[in-house]
Amino acid sequence: MNPFTLKDYAGPEYFCNRKSETEKIVNAAQNQRNLTLSSIRKMGKTGLIHHVFHQLSEINEMDTVYFDIYHTESLSGFINKLGTSLLAEKESWPEKVKRMTKYFIRHIRPTITFDGLTGLPALSFNIENESSGIRTLEDIFGFLAERSNEKPMIVAIDEFQQIVNYPENNIEALLRVNIQKLQNVSFIFSGSDKQLLASMFTDAKKPFYQSTEWMYLEEIPQDDYSIFIKEKFTSGFILIDDEAVKEILRQTHSHTYYVQFLCNKLYGSDIKEITVETVKQTLSDILEENDVYYSEYRNLLTKQQWNLLLALAREEGISQVTSSSFIHKHNLSNAATIRRGIKSLMDKNMIYKKGIKYYVYDVFFAKWLKRL
Ligand SMILES: Nc1ncnc2c1ncn2[C@@H]1O[C@H](COP(=O)(O)OP(=O)(O)OP(=O)(O)O)[C@@H](O)[C@H]1O
Numbered sequence: 001m002n003p004f005t006l007k008d009y010a011g012p013e014y015f016c017n018r019k020s021e022t023e024k025i026v027n028a029a030q031n032q033r034n035l036t037l038s039s040i041r042k043m044g045k046t047g048l049i050h051h052v053f054h055q056l057s058e059i060n061e062m063d064t065v066y067f068d069i070y071h072t073e074s075l076s077g078f079i080n081k082l083g084t085s086l087l088a089e090k091e092s093w094p095e096k097v098k099r100m101t102k103y104f105i106r107h108i109r110p111t112i113t114f115d116g117l118t119g120l121p122a123l124s125f126n127i128e129n130e131s132s133g134i135r136t137l138e139d140i141f142g143f144l145a146e147r148s149n150e151k152p153m154i155v156a157i158d159e160f161q162q163i164v165n166y167p168e169n170n171i172e173a174l175l176r177v178n179i180q181k182l183q184n185v186s187f188i189f190s191g192s193d194k195q196l197l198a199s200m201f202t203d204a205k206k207p208f209y210q211s212t213e214w215m216y217l218e219e220i221p222q223d224d225y226s227i228f229i230k231e232k233f234t235s236g237f238i239l240i241d242d243e244a245v246k247e248i249l250r251q252t253h254s255h256t257y258y259v260q261f262l263c264n265k266l267y268g269s270d271i272k273e274i275t276v277e278t279v280k281q282t283l284s285d286i287l288e289e290n291d292v293y294y295s296e297y298r299n300l301l302t303k304q305q306w307n308l309l310l311a312l313a314r315e316e317g318i319s320q321v322t323s324s325s326f327i328h329k330h331n332l333s334n335a336a337t338i339r340r341g342i343k344s345l346m347d348k349n350m351i352y353k354k355g356i357k358y359y360v361y362d363v364f365f366a367k368w369l370k371r372l
Pocket residue numbers: 005006007008009014015016017018039040041042043044045046047048191192220256257260
């Protein structure tokens with residue numbers, strides 16, 4: 001197996017560091033504190049949650065529930081995901097059904113469906129209107145309360161910011177009230193929209209105000225990632241020199257997914273001795289492979305947005321985007337157009353702001369743009 005995983009969490013041996021973050025989350029869970037986990041995309045939030053759950057399952061003092069609401073569009077989608085994940089535990093179907101009918105649903109009978117592609121079972125609730133949705137949610141939270149009296153629980157809701165897009169307008173308050181009642185359940189709310197999450201948890205007018213501890217995930221420190229990378233290549237009988245490791249982290253800005261991707265490619269090639277040159281060559285191959293895909297972006301953006309994106313890629317992090325030197329250097333139009341462009345590129349998730357500087361989100365795409 002390639003030790004540089006790009007898919008779901010594959011176990012602690014394939015997971016680099018995150019020791020202090022793991023300890024902090026475990027401590028929050030053991031003390032019934034809720035926690036909000038945020039970072040830019042692909043930094044490792046979901047992986048970290050699974051890593052924490054893995055550690056917790058080793059000590060076996062808590063049950064863990066994870067669900068991702070990215071593809072949900074309403075309260076009923078939320079309920080279906082939560083219900084399904086609650087039953088996705090390691091017990092037989094007859095037991096599940098027994099438990100479900102015992103506590104679970106007092107108002108609405110769920111149906112069990114099987115995913116056409118994966119064959120995995122899922123629960124679906126036939127929710128006809130908002131009030132039946134609210135009652136079902138309350139039933140499920142009642143079930144959580146009973147379960148957690150037997151054994152404490154930790155529930156992670158990934159892509160949590162999605163709830164602000166639900167058409168029902170009282171969702172935040174509804175969830176807050178229900179969550180607040182659970183003494184033995186702690187929650188992790190995770191998502192990449194920092195601004196949105198921050199506004200949900202730090203705005204005094206919002207229901208979730210100050211109800212959680214905040215954790216912002218940064219890059220894995222270079223020294224730790226270097227040791228991990230070196231160790232994995234060496235275990236696979238591939239030589240890699242220190243400069244090459246540095247080059248990998250430099251080129252990818254230590255952004256987790258991109259580090260993993262570049263290492264995965266290098267590991268999967270026939271090369272048995274990795275140098276700075278091989279790293280550069282492999283990176284170049286990756287950009288070429290993505291050529292068609294990246295070129296398509298040009299059609300999705302206006303000429304001004306495209307030029308602005310190009311300028312931001314060339315700068316590799318810049319704050320003064322409306323300064324005349326930036327405008328002249330990159331032949332851009334004017335400050336007002338740039339401000340609009342920045343907003344639009346942010347909305348499209350093509351750039352992000354870190355501190356006071358703007359960056360192109362996709363590390364490889366930024367490199368590709370720089371070469372134009
Ligand atoms: N500490 C780590 N060590 C090794 N690989 C990791 C680590 N953290 C995450 N990864 C890998 O990096 C990739 C991106 O991580 P993950 O999906 O957890 O990021 P994310 O922040 O949840 O992204 P998104 O915002 O897109 O949901 C995944 O392939 C994951 O397996």
